[in-house]
Amino acid sequence: MRYKPLDKEVFINNRSRLRKLLPKNAVAVLNANDIMPTNADGNMRFRTNNDQYYLSGVDQEESILVIAPDFPNESLREILFLKETNDEIAIWEGAKLTREQATKRSGVQTVKWLSEFEKVFRTIMMEADTVFLNTNEHIRAVPDVETRDSRFIKECRQQYPLHNYRRIAPLMHDLRAVKSPGELDMMQTACDITEKGFRRVLNFTKPGVKEYEVEAEYLHEFVRRGSRGFAYDPIIAGGFNACVLHYTDNSMELQDGDLMLMDVGAEYGNYNADMSRTIPVNGRFTERQRKVYDAVLRVMKEAMQLLTPGNTIxxxxxxVGKLMERELLGLKLLDTTDIRTQNPEWPAYKKFFMHGTSHHIxxxxxxxxxxxxxxxxxMVFTVEPGIYIREENIGIRLENDIVIRENGFTDLMENIPLEAEEIEEIMNSRS
Structure with a gap:
């Protein structure tokens, strides 16, 4: 394992918080993700189901977590079912978790092998009234691929058709949205690793370098510091490519006089960073680039002040749209007629800033x-305003991750260079 795992008390507390939300005689079941195939005998790198991980700390395929708070036998109120290792698996893949290791990591006292699941689960179901099952209900998700949870839902409803079935996703969303101190430490580490990658890139970037070479610099720094790599497909976009919001080809040569927009973040211990920075390829902003950059930065700083308890996204x-409208007027990208005649469903500013400013992370x-x-x-949010002027080959996005506090916020990326002067100074001080 590359990362130092969270203390088991984090997962014990997470399960305790979930139990308080469950009605009497309920049972909740969460499955690990599948190992996804590529072609022939290839597989993608395994990524655990985040809901199950949040409750157990177990980062292993085929595991099942069952929580039945009111079951008469206390030893069956929390159970982890794991894939049992053997000599062949140990030789080809490495040993899986032992029962003792799983308890040490999760705090779950009862750990059984998967071969016992059907019998034990039937025993629990005979005393249960309501069954909470898991699906991926993210507002932006397109669930084309059947998951282990999806298959289990069909099997469970077929075998136990008269139980009351409910969704656990809304409960998990509420729980996961507010981060514990341990989670924030993980996210801070991911942001700190991202900082190291960005500083490395500031010293590397120059005209003639390929976008994918910049990507490689990030990856080198991330992996050497204990990350499994990028939290998501990185965007390394020079010139006009920066105006393509989800550009991930990262294949072009960086040109003198252009800007390079980078949307990257490191993963650490299953937690993620999400950073955007835009830098001049040759180390100096032009006057026009600097004006647009400063406009985006002003919106970013003011937007951070608006993310306060009690507000809604x-x-x-x-x-934030009003802030951006003001800046676009100042840049003469919009005029008062544009504002007066705009469609309220698609305000005028969206021609140059067409995505949202913040999301949970x-x-x-x-x-x-x-x-x-x-x-x-x-709660932890990104703050990522941008201005994209396709006619001028200018695309600028700036993004930090912040923790909401009772009064104010904590910027997890406060040490990552952001001001134009600092970026230019670092780029021009390299040997």
Whole structure:
């Protein structure tokens, strides 16, 4: 394992918080993700189911977590079912968790092998009234691929058709949205690793370098510091490519006089960072580039002040839209006629700033959390305004990750260079 795992008390507390939300005689079941195939006998790197990980700390395929708080036999109120290792698996893949190791990591006292699941689960179901099952209910998800949870839902409903079935996703969204101190430490580490990568890139970037070479510099720094790599497909976009919001080819040569937009973040211990920076390829902003950069930076700083307890993301986005409108007027990209005649459903500023400003971040980069519920202390959000002027080959996005506090916020990326002067100074002081 590359990362130092969270203390088991984090997962014990997470399960305790979930139990308080479950009705009497309920049982909750969460499955690990599948190992996804590529072609022939190839597989993608395994990524655990984040809901199950949040409750157990177990980062292993085929595991099942069952929580039945009111079951008469106390030893069966929390159970982890794991894939049993053997000599062949140990030789080809490495040994899996032992029961003792699983208990040490999760705090779950009862750990059984998967071969015991059907019998034990039937025993629990005979005393249960309500069954909470898991699905991926992210607002932006397109669930084309059947998951282990999805298959289990079909099997469970077929075998136990008369139970009351409910969704656990809304409960998990509320729990996961507010981060514990241990989770924030993991996210801070991911942000610190991202900082090291960015500083490395500032010393590397120059005209003639390929976008994928910049990507390689980040990856080198991330992996050498204990990350498994990028939290998401990195965007390394020079010139006009920066105006393509989800550009990930990263294949072009960087040109003198262009800007390079980078949307990257390191993963650490299953937690993620999400950073955007835009830098001049030759180390100096032009006058026009600097004006646009400063406009985006002003919106970013003011937007951070608006992410306060009690606000909601839709209302916050409306307020940020007004900030961006002001800046676009100052840049003469909009005029008062554009504002007066705009479509309220698609305001004029969206021609140059067409995406949202903030989203939850945590175990998922676009983390779960209900955007219509009030913001609470302990939530973590990105703040990422941008201006994209396709006619001028200018695309600028700036993004930090911040923790909401009772009064104010903590910027997890406060040590990552952001001011234009600092970026230019670092780029021009390299040997």
């Amino acid at each position: 839709p209302e916050y986005h409306r307020e 945590g175990l998922d980069v676009h983390d779960v959390g209900n955007i219509y519920k009030e913001i609470k202390p302990g």
